[in-house]
Amino acid sequence: MKLVILLATSLHSAGCSMKVGHTDPPVASAIAQSASQESEKRVTNQPGNTMGRVFIVMYHHFKPGHGDLYRTPTQFRHDLETYYDMGFRPVLASEYLANKMPLPSGAMPIILTFDDSNPTQVHFLADGSLDPKCALGVWKDFAETHPDFPVHGTFFVLPGEMWGQLHKYRDKKIQLVLSMGSEIESHTMTHPFLNRLTDARVERELGDANITMEKFGQKPPISLALPYGVLPRHTQCFYGFKWKGQKIHFSGVFLAAGPPARSPIDPKIKRFRIPRMAGNWEGDAVGYWLKELKKGKIKSYVQP
Ligand SMILES: [Zn+2]
Structure with missing residues (x-):
């Protein structure tokens, strides 16, 4: 139906x-x-449900490859069409965490996240224009014909990577991503297994990354996606600590697996363990959960 x-x-x-x-x-x-x-026409005919689940999708590479880290540009375009046709509209991780999701009535939120600042996410051609085959290019093209699905995504970046072409285009790329209404959040400095580090090293990874995100122009509070989805041995750092004279704190911490997340107003939400689904149609990824949604096995958040 x-x-x-x-x-x-x-x-x-x-x-x-x-x-x-x-x-x-x-x-x-x-x-x-x-x-x-x-x-007053609604995006879908579903009744409002602010306690429903929120789809948070995690993407990595946009090129052919095996496993759930890869999506071709054509497949990504298909994903966007699928989300749109089902009545999803994009929101940022920060908007979800703040329970300020700017959705039209009847729409379901979807948060598209991009990890590791891989080169195929944001790539410039030799003439300095945006590559239409990178993720940002594919989404920008889609948004031109679907203005109610704007390029509002959350990029969990590594400061040393920043989508490659570092010396030539790093600042221009950051500016472009932010100017489109997307956001740049922390994925630590060097992508370590945080459970193998001392608390002091964990604080350095997280503290330096947050300070760098603000230097890039991202407004605090910063959110964090855990490398490999692995928690540090002690998680008290998520509640805030002092680093280089600055107070470091987090609006939320995202995992790298799991089902659709809880509503931001669900009392059972764990802000420092928010699940994300791989952006893929194989296995226990977003494709599986979209089918469960269509079958009525799970209920999505729906804007009243
Ligand atoms: Zn990663």
Whole structure:
């Protein structure tokens, strides 16, 4: 069964082109009524459900490859179409954590996250333009024909990587990502197994990364995606610590596996262990959970 009622513009434009005579007030009134119904049209016909699950998807590489770390540009375009047609609309990790998700009525939130700042996520061509085959290029192209699915994604980056082409384009890429309304968050400095480090080394990895994100122009509080999804031995650092004279704290911490996440207002949410699904259609990845959603096995967050 199709869940989606797309926002149609035809009714509205038909109304605008109709001629309304002064002698026919009922027609004018009917037009006004249909225009008002139009503006209230929901993205899906599902009732609001602010306690439903939130889909948080994790992407890595955008090129052919085996396993759930790889998605080709064509497959990613297909993913965007699937999310859109089902009634998902993108929100940022920070908006989810702050429970300020800017969604139209009837829409379901989806958070697209991009780990490791791999070169195929944000790539510039020789002439300095955005490569239409990188993830940002594919999404930008999609958003041009789907303006209600803007390029609002969360990039969990490594300061030493920053999508490659470091010396030539690093700052231009950061500027582009932020200017589109996406965000740049922490994936630590060097992608270590945090459980193998002393508490002091963990603080260095997290503290330096947060300070760097702010230097890049990201507004605090910063969120963190754990390398390999592995927690440090002691997690008190997530609650805040002092580093280089600065107070370091986190709005949330994301894992690298799991089912759709809890609603930001669910009292059972664990802010420092938020699950994410691989952006893939194999195994226990987002494709599986979308099927479960279609079957009614799980309920998604739906904007009232
Ligand atoms: Zn990673």
